[in-house]
Amino acid sequence: SPPTPELKTAAMNWMNRSNPAAKLLAASALLFDPKYQGTVKLDLQQLRSHPDARIRNLAATQLWRLELPDRKVEAATLVSWQDSIHSLPRELRGGPYFLLGEGRRLRRQHDLAAMALLWVPLVYDHDYQISALACLNAADSLKAIGRNDEAVALYHEVVVRYGQSTYAQDAAQILKTLQSDQAESGTSQNP
Structure with missing residues (x-):
C-alpha cells in the first residue's frame, strides 16, 4: 500500500x-x-x-x-532468499520472511509459503498489520492445498488476534463463506 x-x-x-x-x-x-x-x-x-x-x-x-509485482520470481531466487534470511540477525528477519512467503505463493508452493509466512505472526510480530496479512495469506495458502482445518484456524486467528487490522474483515468473510459452504455440503450429503 x-x-x-x-x-x-x-x-x-x-x-x-x-x-x-x-x-x-x-x-x-x-x-x-x-x-x-x-x-x-x-x-x-x-x-x-x-x-x-x-x-x-x-x-x-x-x-x-x-520482483514480486512482476510475478517472475524464479525457484532458485527463492532458495537464495531463504539462505539470505538465515544470514540476517534474527530481529531483521520478519519482513524478508514475509517476502519469501509471498514469492512462494506466486510459485504456487503453498506449503512452503505458509511456513515462511507464519514466521511473521509467530516470531516477528512487531508489525501488527504485516503480521495479520502474513497470517491471512498463510491461511489462503493452506486452503489452496486443501488443508482447510488449518486454514480455518488461521482465519480465526486473524479475526481474534488481529481484530483491529485491516485484514480481519477479509478473514471473517472467508470464514463465513467456508462455514456456509460446509453447511451446504453437509445438507446435500444428507437426504
Whole structure:
C-alpha cells in the first residue's frame, strides 16, 4: 500500500540525508512511488555494498519487493532468499520472511509459503498489520492445498488476534463463506 502523506513527507526528507539508515528507510517507503522509484532503487543498489552488514542485507531484501509485482520470481531466487534470511540477525528477519512467503505463493508452493509466512505472526510480530496479512495469506495458502482445518484456524486467528487490522474483515468473510459452504455440503450429503 502507498505510504501515508506523513510518511511520504518524512521519507522525502530522509532521502536527502547522507545517513545510510535514513536512505534505507526512505527507499523502503518510496520504492513503489513512480516519481522516486528510480532514485531509491539506485540508492538501494548502492547500499547493497555498504560496510554495515545490516544495511547491506536490508537494502538487498528491499530490492526483493520489486520482483514480486512482476510475478517472475524464479525457484532458485527463492532458495537464495531463504539462505539470505538465515544470514540476517534474527530481529531483521520478519519482513524478508514475509517476502519469501509471498514469492512462494506466486510459485504456487503453498506449503512452503505458509511456513515462511507464519514466521511473521509467530516470531516477528512487531508489525501488527504485516503480521495479520502474513497470517491471512498463510491461511489462503493452506486452503489452496486443501488443508482447510488449518486454514480455518488461521482465519480465526486473524479475526481474534488481529481484530483491529485491516485484514480481519477479509478473514471473517472467508470464514463465513467456508462455514456456509460446509453447511451446504453437509445438507446435500444428507437426504
